[in-house]
Amino acid sequence: MSSKNVAHDDELTIVGGVYHEHCLHPGYRNFYGSAGRAASALAHLAVPVLLHTYANDRNAQLIRERAHFDKFKVDIQKSDRPIFFQYDHGLAEPRIYGLPDKPSPELNVRATNVLRYGMLEGTAVVNAEFAVYDPQNVSAPESFHANGSTAKHLALVLNNYEASTLSEKRGLPAAEQAIELSRQNNAQVIIIKQGPAGALVYDNGKISTVPAYETERVFKIGSGDVFAAYFSNAWMIEKLSAHEAANKASRATAYYCENNHFPSPDLLKEFTPAAITLSETFIADGQRSVYLAGPFFSLAQLWLIEQARRNLTDLGLKVFSPYHDVGHGSADDVVQKDLDGIRNADIIFAVGDGLDSGTIYEVGFACANNIPVIFYSENESAEDKKMMEGSGCILCDDYVTAIYKTLWVVSQK
Incomplete structure (x- = not known):
């Protein structure tokens, strides 16, 4: 002692x-x-x-x-x-x-x-x-x-x-x-x-x-x-x-x-940061849904999708992941299910590095349906992200920040 x-x-x-x-x-x-x-x-x-x-x-x-x-x-x-x-x-x-x-x-x-x-x-x-x-x-x-x-x-x-x-x-x-x-x-x-x-x-x-x-x-x-x-x-x-x-x-x-x-x-x-003010609807029903958009065709891509799904879920969000909830398949098998997932989501978390064509389409579809998008990309140029930025997506080049921005936006919506 x-x-x-x-x-x-x-x-x-x-x-x-x-x-x-x-x-x-x-x-x-x-x-x-x-x-x-x-x-x-x-x-x-x-x-x-x-x-x-x-x-x-x-x-x-x-x-x-x-x-x-x-x-x-x-x-x-x-x-x-x-x-x-x-x-x-x-x-x-x-x-x-x-x-x-x-x-x-x-x-x-x-x-x-x-x-x-x-x-x-x-x-x-x-x-x-x-x-x-x-x-x-x-x-x-x-x-x-x-x-x-x-x-x-x-x-x-x-x-x-x-x-x-x-x-x-x-x-x-x-x-x-x-x-x-x-x-x-x-x-x-x-x-x-x-x-x-x-x-x-x-x-x-x-x-x-x-x-x-x-x-x-x-x-x-x-x-x-x-x-x-x-x-x-x-x-x-x-x-x-x-x-x-x-x-x-x-x-x-x-x-x-x-x-x-x-x-x-x-x-x-x-230092005068803005306080996070929860919306009445968020307080009333609590859980919000997020559509996890991103490629899942390599080990690195799958690892990131797994991480994002886990971290978003840990923050209390209900995650729709095309990889986990729909899987691979033909266009007839997967496209309408994925689009329904976007329609039913409160927000989109999109993994933008690689500019995967499916992910870019999902981002555009969400914007057309007035669904907010967090676009996480560390390696793409400003030129390549111009359309996302100009259409109101929230751009993040840091993973943890992107995850938290997703929660903050949807909790005040």
Whole structure:
């Protein structure tokens, strides 16, 4: 067991993992993890930060160098090996390498203000006046108190899956989930992130929502880490209400997603993204349908179609895919079924690279029927995309951005 330093009352103590992150496309290599990203993000706001984490000797030196340049303090407990997250793209489930054979000795942290992330090497037992907890676990999130952690004032920052898993009340509306989680965890604040719907905020019995914000581009890796970090600073250090803190965190996260770096206080003040306003029809019936247009005649093409179908479905969209729902066949077998799929769709997601003739026809048919089109193409010239641009298609040269634009457009339609 390790006894850790006591932080100052005006300091924000961050506890969590610092990991290597590699993304195949777009090419990205960095050394952040949840806690490392949060420490650098808040240091850019001139917040006094103390980071507690695990690292082997080589990575410990990297963390100390980052702390020196970003101006935060660190306390590192030795671990055996580095951990790597490998992404194919920003929405892909990462492959994780270097997981420990057994848990490292627990971290023990006593401080006034603590942001605790779930981590892979071990656990952190926290004793705090104020604490924010983000479990960061896609399979079996652990409750804040399960390892003996305590806090006089506790906020949980969760996604929908974590909320339903921790409450063990699957199927409940988010507001009821929040009430149940508050009761079970003796937590004053519950934040449940809800994609384009923003976030539900439970604060001592009062429920409100804050919006998500639309951006020109979306860099997704680490966005959840950033939300928890900015919320923690606003709620614990700036003493804003949970609603105000969540809204500030949502805006700061939008800045990070659009720019892939951390804003200074002045940049954050100047950043005024548009809030995503859900349409009444989307709120009423929830699900929207997307027609997935694109070639599927080679391994590479099929791989991309599979990825897009999975990522769109994960965002709650109902996907009609000609490959999956109709298949190969003669013109008599497939054309009318494909065209019916377009007629019944709320939006088209088109893979444009290669300028496949069938895909281009589907885009034109959708435009003629006043169905919005997201046209994802990285390698085609402006000249080749002129007709799509001139007919009102939304052009995207980044895959993750194209997926999110699809959701944002259809949720406001």
